[in-house]
Amino acid sequence: MPPYEHQTKKRRLDADDGKAADDGFKSGTRFRPTIAREWTVSVAVPTSVITDCVTREQRTTYAGRIARALAVFSVDEVVVYDDTLVDQRPARVDHEAYTGDVDPAHFLEHILAYLETPPFMRKTLFPLHPNLRSQGLLPSLDMPHHPHKDEWLPYREGMTLGKRPQDGKGTIVDIGMSNPVTISETIEPRTRLTLKMVDDGTPEPVHPTAPRTEVGYFWGYTVRKATSLSDVFTQSPYEDGYDLSIGTSERGLPLSRAFPEHKEFNFNHMIIVFGGPRGLEFAAMNDGELGELGIVGPRTKELFDHWVNVLPNQGSRGIRTDEAMLIALTGLRRLWDTS
Numbered sequence: 001m002p003p004y005e006h007q008t009k010k011r012r013l014d015a016d017d018g019k020a021a022d023d024g025f026k027s028g029t030r031f032r033p034t035i036a037r038e039w040t041v042s043v044a045v046p047t048s049v050i051t052d053c054v055t056r057e058q059r060t061t062y063a064g065r066i067a068r069a070l071a072v073f074s075v076d077e078v079v080v081y082d083d084t085l086v087d088q089r090p091a092r093v094d095h096e097a098y099t100g101d102v103d104p105a106h107f108l109e110h111i112l113a114y115l116e117t118p119p120f121m122r123k124t125l126f127p128l129h130p131n132l133r134s135q136g137l138l139p140s141l142d143m144p145h146h147p148h149k150d151e152w153l154p155y156r157e158g159m160t161l162g163k164r165p166q167d168g169k170g171t172i173v174d175i176g177m178s179n180p181v182t183i184s185e186t187i188e189p190r191t192r193l194t195l196k197m198v199d200d201g202t203p204e205p206v207h208p209t210a211p212r213t214e215v216g217y218f219w220g221y222t223v224r225k226a227t228s229l230s231d232v233f234t235q236s237p238y239e240d241g242y243d244l245s246i247g248t249s250e251r252g253l254p255l256s257r258a259f260p261e262h263k264e265f266n267f268n269h270m271i272i273v274f275g276g277p278r279g280l281e282f283a284a285m286n287d288g289e290l291g292e293l294g295i296v297g298p299r300t301k302e303l304f305d306h307w308v309n310v311l312p313n314q315g316s317r318g319i320r321t322d323e324a325m326l327i328a329l330t331g332l333r334r335l336w337d338t339s
Contacts (some may be wrong), residue, residue, distance in 0.1 A: 031144040031153065033216035040076040040269050041336055042242065043069075043329075044232045046083035046283055047104035048276030049321045059102065060134040063111035065322040070112075071141040073329040074218040077237070080108045081226040083276055083283035105225055107131050111138070113223045117192075118146050120176040121159040124190055145194075145211070145219050147176035154197055155211040155219070162189040173203070194219070229283040230290050232273060233303070242271040247280055247304035248328055255331040258308045265335050272328060273304070274321050 045066060053059040070078055082105050110131045115138060117125060126132065140146075145157045158173035161180060165172055170184045173193060181203050183195070194210060195203040211217040226232045236242055244267035252258070259265060275283060284290045284300040301307035310328040311319060319327070 030151065031217065033211075035216045036212075036214055037216055038213055039267060039336070040238075041074070042077035042079060042269065042271040043075050043325065044079040044081055044226075044271060044273040045108070045321060045325070046081055046229075046274070046276040047108060048083050048278070048282070050104050050108065051084075052277060056102075057134050057137060059107060060111065060137050062322060063108055064115065064138045066108075066325065067112055067115040067141060068139050069322065069325045069329060070221050071143050073333060075221050075329075076212070076218075077222045077224065077271075078112055079224045079226050079232050079271075080105055080112070081229055081232050081283070083229060083286055085286045102131075105227075109223055109225045112221075114138075115141055116143075116220045116223065118157045118176060120147070120174065121157075121192065124159060125192065143220050144217050149177060152197075153217070154215065155206070155217065156195045156197055156203070158193045158195050158203075160187045160189050160191045160193065170202075175203075228287040228289065229273075229280070229303070230287050232271070236269070236271075238269045240268070242269045243267050244270040244306075245304045246270070246272045246306045246308060246328075246332070247301060248272070248274050248308055248310055248324060249280055249301070250309055251298075252301070252307040252309040254312050255308055255310060255328075258306045259332070259335065261334075267335075270336065272332065274324055274328070276321060277318065 049066075050059045050062050053062055066078075069075075110129070114122060114126050114132065114135070119140075144153060145155070147153075147156065156175040158175040158181070161172045161174055163172055165182050169186075170182050171187045172180050172182050173195065174180045175195065181195070183193075183203055183205060185205055187193070187205075193205050194208045196206045196210065197203050206214075208219070211219040222237075224235070224237065226235055233241060233245070244265065273280065275281070281297055281300045284296050284303070290296065290300075290303075295302055308328075310324055310331060
């Protein structure tokens with residue numbers, strides 16, 4: 001009996017008896033799909049959020065808080081954009097060879113990608129690197145594609161292994177369970193795959209978005225790096241770009257006015273863009289393309305469909321970007337919540 005078939009039966013028994021929720025002990029949340037969806041939610045954060053961090057430990061924990069917000073609110077894409085002047089940026093460096101002063105964009109991209117990856121494959125896919133020296137301070141994201149041995153899901157993330165099946169056909173894949181599985185395709189070792197766990201059959205490699213588009217599972221986030229604020233939009237991975245864009249600023253409208261509860265907002269791909277300690281206006285000021293278009297200062301809001309203040313009348317002079325993310329995603333979640 002294949003290992004995933006055993007897990008299927010165990011999962012179904014757990015779902016049917018209903019005892020786990022009533023035994024008086026706290027148990028882990030069972031992930032259930034919502035509805036199959038093509039629409040996505042993206043978030044953009046600037047590199048300046050960690051430039052004021054004095055130590056590597058501070059940078060690491062800040063990146064961890066951003067990742068937790070992405071996971072908790074089921075964000076599909078995060079864009080790390082550089083909001084500093086070109087001549088103030090560190091030289092672009094190789095992902096694995098870089099050992100010099102910290103490149104904020106590279107650091108954030110590296111940490112966020114590391115945390116999104118299922119823990120059992122991180123050691124192989126992320127070699128030793130200065131960015132990861134304080135990885136012990138990073139939180140657990142515990143997303144649906146991070147496997148639990150006692151939980152069955154119809155999809156799994158896996159990593160191909162170098163050893164071959166006994167009959168020499170196909171590829172052995174580690175899926176974070178006690179035993180690996182074999183797929184019929186021949187794929188290079190150390191390749192990350194998304195598998196559909198077919199009942200009484202061989203697991204099938206599928207597109208990484210299939211758990212979301214076929215069934216409705218949140219299946220982690222992708223990480224993209226942009227060299228400027230304008231590149232957040234011009235380099236969108238979606239054919240028609242983002243059809244609902246939201247910029248955050250203390251000079252924007254309160255969420256209740258920008259998105260009144262009586263009004264519905266439909267979208268295919270939403271993006272919420274956050275500024276750093278000096279705001280989105282600072283990012284626009286340091287963007288040469290926007291400067292040529294005259295989109296600076298108060299005109300920065302013209303980049304967005306909505307210009308919002310996530311927490312009017314705040315009790316502190318400044319709200320950190322990681323705090324603003326939690327507040328904004330809480331207030332905006334009703335726009336995409338399907339529960």
